[in-house]
Amino acid sequence: MPHLHDLNPRVSVDNVILGFDDENLNVLLIGRSLSDGRTDDVLALPGDLIFENENLEMAAERVLFELTGLTDLFLQQAGAFGDPNRLAKPKDREWLKTVRQEPDVRVITIAFFSLVNMNDYTPQPASFARSVQWVPIQDVGDLAFDHNRILTTCLKRLRETIAIKPVGFNLLPVKFTLGQLHRLYEAILDKPLDKRNFRRKIQKLDILTHLDEKQEGVPHKPSSFYKFNEIKYQKLVETGFDNFGF
Amino acid sequence: MPHLHDLNPRVSVDNVILGFDDENLNVLLIGRSLSDGRTDDVLALPGDLIFENENLEMAAERVLFELTGLTDLFLQQAGAFGDPNRLAKPKDREWLKTVRQEPDVRVITIAFFSLVNMNDYTPQPASFARSVQWVPIQDVGDLAFDHNRILTTCLKRLRETIAIKPVGFNLLPVKFTLGQLHRLYEAILDKPLDKRNFRRKIQKLDILTHLDEKQEGVPHKPSSFYKFNEIKYQKLVETGFDNFGF
DNA sequence: CCAAAAGTGTTGAAGTTACACCCATGC
DNA sequence: GCATGGGTGTAACTTCAACACTTTTGG
Numbered sequence: 001m002p003h004l005h006d007l008n009p010r011v012s013v014d015n016v017i018l019g020f021d022d023e024n025l026n027v028l029l030i031g032r033s034l035s036d037g038r039t040d041d042v043l044a045l046p047g048d049l050i051f052e053n054e055n056l057e058m059a060a061e062r063v064l065f066e067l068t069g070l071t072d073l074f075l076q077q078a079g080a081f082g083d084p085n086r087l088a089k090p091k092d093r094e095w096l097k098t099v100r101q102e103p104d105v106r107v108i109t110i111a112f113f114s115l116v117n118m119n120d121y122t123p124q125p126a127s128f129a130r131s132v133q134w135v136p137i138q139d140v141g142d143l144a145f146d147h148n149r150i151l152t153t154c155l156k157r158l159r160e161t162i163a164i165k166p167v168g169f170n171l172l173p174v175k176f177t178l179g180q181l182h183r184l185y186e187a188i189l190d191k192p193l194d195k196r197n198f199r200r201k202i203q204k205l206d207i208l209t210h211l212d213e214k215q216e217g218v219p220h221k222p223s224s225f226y227k228f229n230e231i232k233y234q235k236l237v238e239t240g241f242d243n244f245g246f
Numbered sequence: 247m248p249h250l251h252d253l254n255p256r257v258s259v260d261n262v263i264l265g266f267d268d269e270n271l272n273v274l275l276i277g278r279s280l281s282d283g284r285t286d287d288v289l290a291l292p293g294d295l296i297f298e299n300e301n302l303e304m305a306a307e308r309v310l311f312e313l314t315g316l317t318d319l320f321l322q323q324a325g326a327f328g329d330p331n332r333l334a335k336p337k338d339r340e341w342l343k344t345v346r347q348e349p350d351v352r353v354i355t356i357a358f359f360s361l362v363n364m365n366d367y368t369p370q371p372a373s374f375a376r377s378v379q380w381v382p383i384q385d386v387g388d389l390a391f392d393h394n395r396i397l398t399t400c401l402k403r404l405r406e407t408i409a410i411k412p413v414g415f416n417l418l419p420v421k422f423t424l425g426q427l428h429r430l431y432e433a434i435l436d437k438p439l440d441k442r443n444f445r446r447k448i449q450k451l452d453i454l455t456h457l458d459e460k461q462e463g464v465p466h467k468p469s470s471f472y473k474f475n476e477i478k479y480q481k482l483v484e485t486g487f488d489n490f491g492f
Numbered sequence: 493c494c495a496a497a498a499g500t501g502t503t504g505a506a507g508t509t510a511c512a513c514c515c516a517t518g519c
Numbered sequence: 520g521c522a523t524g525g526g527t528g529t530a531a532c533t534t535c536a537a538c539a540c541t542t543t544t545g546g
Contacts, residue, residue, distance in 0.1 A: 010256040011328070011354050052352055056328040080326040080356045082257070082302040106298055108257050108354070110326045160410075163492065179525070185492055193492060196527070197509070201492070220523040221516035246409060246431055246439060246447070425497070442500070443536070466497040467543035499542075508533070515526075 006052040009102050012109040013059045014047035014147065016078070016154040017068070019118035020171040022180060024136040025187045027151060028067070028123065031131035032144070034098050039130040042091050044144035045151065047109060049100075060112040067132065068121050074170040075114040076161065078154045082108035086146040095144070113154040115170035162188055165237045166207060169228050175211060177223040178202070207232045252298040255348050258355040259305045260293030260393065262324070262400040263314070265364035266417040268426060270382040271433045273397060274313070274369065277377035278390070280344050285376040288337050290390035291397065293355060295346075306358040313378065314367045320416040321360040322407065324400045328354035332392040341390070359400040361416035408434055411483045412453060415474050421457060423469040424448070453479045 017028040030046050031039040046067050050059040057075065065071055084106055087096065096103035123132035140151065162168050168184050169176075182198050202208065208226045215222040263274035276292050277285040292313050296305040303321065311317055330352055333342065342349035369378035386397065408414050414430050415422075428444050448454065454472045461468040 008256060008352065008354075010254060050328075053330055055330060056326060056354070077325055079323055080302060082296070082356070084299055084301060106254065108254075108302070108356075110328070110354075164406075177525085189492060194510075195525090196511085198492070199526080201508095215517095215525095217518080218516095218524080219518040221525045223525055246435060246444070423498090440536070440538085441498090442538085445499080447535095461498095461544095463545080464497080465495075465545040467499075469498055494546090496544090497542100498544100500540090501538105503537090504535100505537105506533100506535070509531085511529090513527090515524100517523085517525100519520105519522090 007049045008052050009049060009100075009105050010107060012047050012049045012107050013056060013063060014045045014081075014109050014111050014150055015060055015063050015067075016045060016111065016113040016151055017064065017116060018113060018137075018154075018158070018171065019116050019121075019134055020184050020187060021118050021134070022183060023187070024138070025155075026118065026134040026136050027140060029133055029135050029140070029143070030067070031133075032095050032099075033130035034095065036098075040091060040095060042095070042144045043133075043135070043141070045147045049107070056110050057112075060110075060114075064114060068116065068123075070116060070121055073114045073116055074167055075112055076157070076167075078111045078113050078150070078157045080108060080110050081146055081150055082106075083146065089145070092144050109150075111150045111154060113158060115158075115167065117171060117173055119173055159189060166205060166228075166233065167237075169233070175213070175225040175227055177215065177225060179223055181226075205236065207236060253295045254298050255295060255346075255351050256353060258293050258295045258353050259302060259309060260291045260327075260355050260357050260396055261306055261309050261313075262291060262357065262359040262397055263310065263362060264359060264383075264400075264404070264417065265362050265367075265380055266430050266433060267364050267380070268429060269433070270384070271401075272364065272380040272382050273386060275379055275381050275386070275389070276313070277379075278341050278345075279376035280341065282344075286337060286341060288341070288390045289379075289381070289387070291393045295353070302356050303358075306356075306360075310360060314362065314369075316362060316367055319360045319362055320413055321358055322403070322413075324357040324359055324396070324403045326354060326356050327392055327396055328352075329392065335391070338390050355396075357396045357400060359404060361404075361413060363417060363419055365419055405435060410487050412451060412474075412479065413483075415479070421459070421471040421473055423461065423471060425469055427472075451482065453482055 019026045019028065028046065029043040032042060032044055034040060046063055048063050050056065056077065060075055061071065064073060087093065087107060093103065118134065123134060125132055137155065142148065168188060171184055172180060178199055181202065182193065182195060185198065186193050207229050209229050211225040211227060213225045265272045265274065274292065275289040278288060278290055280286060292309055294309050296302065300308065302323065306321055307317065310319060333339065333353060339349065364380065369380060371378055383401065388394065414434060417430055418426060424445055427448065428439065428441060431444065432439050453475050455475050457471040457473060459471045
């Protein structure tokens with residue numbers, strides 16, 4: 001029988017936590033703590049071995065919560081990564097020696113991605129992360145382990161998902177402007193979108209509620225705020241956009 | 247250091263192997279061998295623990311090959327399943343006792359689905375499968391472990407994938423008719439598709455080569471055979487259908 | 493000649509793309 | 520008054536859904 005807090009030494013979760021700063025998509029990366037309190041210079045996705053008594057989603061939520069204090073976020077599995085040599089880089093092996101009881105054991109990781117509103121959270125070091133920072137996805141360099149591959153896969157998944165379900169709202173504050181939403185979609189899809197066509201298309205989804213409130217203090221025509229209508233949104237998520245080829 | 251054929255006791259793969267018999271989608275299910283050579287009455291997806299020295303895809307290919315003798319098939323990961331109680335049904339636990347060294351250990355499984363041409367293969371018992379059979383997906387009953395959930399997820403993934411990439415061809419013989427292709431798409435999407443519209447749409451993809459050969463001996467107007475053009479197909483798979491919402 | 497599936501075109505509606513100007517505000 | 524982003528409509532084109540009849544074969 002597994003004890004409550006037994007770790008499973010063979011299976012981990014890694015989280016691709018994405019945020020949007022009104023210009024770029026950012027991913028939350030950690031600098032790893034060595035056991036002596038120092039940090040090596042390799043950035044990594046936050047992740048951890050799973051406990052024996054929790055399921056994969058719970059493990060991903062736990063990692064997310066420990067790092068950000070946030071709960072109830074959008075979280076989606078993106079797949080499992082298990083190449084036998086994924087832990088083979090010298091710096092990774094060194095780090096594993098300082099934090100794992102069995103540093104040589106092969107670990108399969110399940111990748112999740114989550115979408116957070118960057119205003120809800122400012123990065124702060126956590127137990128397992130000496131440093132935490134938002135990095136614009138186009139500036140991400142070499143990461144630990146196979147984390148570059150995981151990140152790429154998650155971004156691809158996000159693009160696929162957003163084409164079918166309007167999940168992007170999770171990246172925005174409760175009240176937002178159509179301009180913000182527009183910039184967000186351009187950032188995720190990494191291509192320019194025609195302003196008028198975008199607005200028309202979004203409005204036709206019929207999931208936005210126009211608020212009687214405008215921007216203040218901006219040096220241009222103030223924009224209306226919108227919030228999104230959870231009920232209609234839920235219905236849409238269930239059916240998808242029916243945007244399929246056949 | 248892991249020895250070549252060490253098993254990883256915590257991680258398995260399960261395969262949803264799909265075939266098409268010109269009418270229904272079928273899934274390949276096994277009856278489990280007990281150690282005394284008998285079979286319990288629970289059907290299951292074929293799967294196995296992974297070896298320490300193979301990656302997840304290799305493990306899935308191995309299971310597929312051991313069961314069917316087939317290689318080089320379409321194979322796609324559908325996700326990881328790891329609820330702590332997924333092995334909890336009494337009959338499942340009994341079976342595990344007869345085949346696993348550590349029957350109580352929690353196993354996370356990675357699900358794959360593959361598409362095979364049913365004519366390339368007739369089910370035959372394998373080492374780990376006392377019985378093997380094609381079961382039409384609408385006739386699948388209660389399966390072992392969480393295999394019903396895995397099957398459902400894989401079917402959903404297949405529907406999503408086929409809307410974006412023409413992967414369905416893997417389920418057909420090299421030479422096929424548009425009627426077969428039409429019935430296949432109806433079986434996968436589980437809804438009727440207008441004949442003329444379907445044909446137009448498929449032809450516009452420009453991945454079919456019309457062969458100078460017709461059906462013989464059929465009691466109706468003979469249909470032309472087609473094969474599909476791998477080069478154009480590859481290009482299309484890379485770009486996707488661009489069938490996306492934004 | 494009958495049964496069975498193959499094969500084929502058109503029309504109206506909906507959706508997509510491309511494109512340019514005025515508006516409200518802060519400074 | 521100027522710089523900034525907000526906000527709006529239309530026309531040409533493409534795609535989509537719905538729909539019925541003729542053809543070829545075996546028996």
